[in-house]
Amino acid sequence: MPFFFPAIIFYPLMFETLTQKLLASLRSIGSRTRLTEEIVDEVCRQLKTNLLDADVNVKVAKDFIDAVRRKSLGVEVQKSLSPEQHFIRIVYEELCSIMGGKATPLNFRVRPPxxxxxxxxxxxxxxxxxxxxxxxxxxxxxxxxxxxxxxxxxxxxxxxxxxxxxxxxxxxxxxxxxxxxxxxxxxxxxxxxxxxxxxxxxxxxxxxxxxxxxxxxxxxxxxxxxxxxxxxxxxxxxxxxx
Incomplete structure (x- = not known):
């Protein structure tokens, strides 16, 4: 079970290169007024390439991209968000999901020790x-x-x-x-x-x-x-x- 404890273990170097590449791909959406299937497919292609270059498991990368594409095309963009912000939020939510979804506290509810x-x-x-x-x-x-x-x-x-x-x-x-x-x-x-x-x-x-x-x-x-x-x-x- 994944476990994360705040202010103790950090992974900036581990994700720095991948983060930069993902951001570069997301910026390609730019000032588009809406997310078309063509735009989503192009950005998803770039994202998948970046994930595979970072040695992410092929199945994990595929499932991630499929989920991002499905949610991007299947949900109406909120008026308060630009298409770019909407897409970034979807990517963020899916990244959190494949990393466990949320922090899991240590389990001490057993007979000691x-x-x-x-x-x-x-x-x-x-x-x-x-x-x-x-x-x-x-x-x-x-x-x-x-x-x-x-x-x-x-x-x-x-x-x-x-x-x-x-x-x-x-x-x-x-x-x-x-x-x-x-x-x-x-x-x-x-x-x-x-x-x-x-x-x-x-x-x-x-x-x-x-x-x-x-x-x-x-x-x-x-x-x-x-x-x-x-x-x-x-x-x-x-x-x-x-």
Whole structure:
């Protein structure tokens, strides 16, 4: 389930190029007095090209363009809006729709600890996101938490997270065990022992084509029984997000 928490994770670089191209396409409507089928088809063609150039999934791009075209031609333009403004509003609404429609709050309505796992590719910003999310949970939701890492592959990954979490004054699960599953079991036991309301887990980066690593994350999920699994992404994820 997509999750967005305000003032913590931003994606300006991820969407900057795509945004510029989309705006350029929309400006081609200019000062037209009405949206004709010819104009809509031309702008939709440009939009689809821009989306595919940005590595958007072909089906997602097609469904998006089909919805924009259908709504543009099937709805009368409001008198208070220009054709350009009307079209931009439709594009905006459809973009919001394919990104989840609305922000989804974290689910804490479970028997503690509520386990939240952060997953993603190598170098996608998981550890940094975990630290920011930990602060969000403590300062906004006022929840007690334990932060743990089961990334036993990246050099100093556990130490990095431990240092940053302790600098914030939060609890970090420490153990000399360097095997993912045993660490997971002990981390959950420690969270229960501490009566932590939330157990926030950082995981190792992995590709979906790595069967061994994908089997590991499934095994870890069976240990933790997480209420949320959050995918940390950057602009290079592309269609691996599937």
């Amino acid at each position: 509520a386990v939240i796992m952060v997953v993603g590719l190598q170098g996608s910003g998981k550890t940094t996101s975990v630290v920011k999310l930990a602060r969000h949970i403590r300062e906004v939701h006022k929840k007690s938490l334990l932060v743990a890492s089961v990334d036993v592959y990246r050099p100093a990954a556990i130490e990095q997270l431990s240092t940053q979490i302790k600098n914030l004054g939060y609890d970090h699960f420490d153990s000399s065990i360097m095997e993912a599953r045993p660490r997971a079991v002990l981390a959950k036991e420690e969270a229960i022992k501490q009566n932590a309301e939330v157990l926030l887990v950082d995981t190792a980066g992995r590709l979906h084509i790595d069967r061994e690593m994908m089997a590991e994350i499934q095994d870890l999920a069976s240990v933790f029984s997480p209420v949320e699994i959050l995918l940390a992404v950057d602009a290079m994820t592309g269609q691996d997000a599937r």
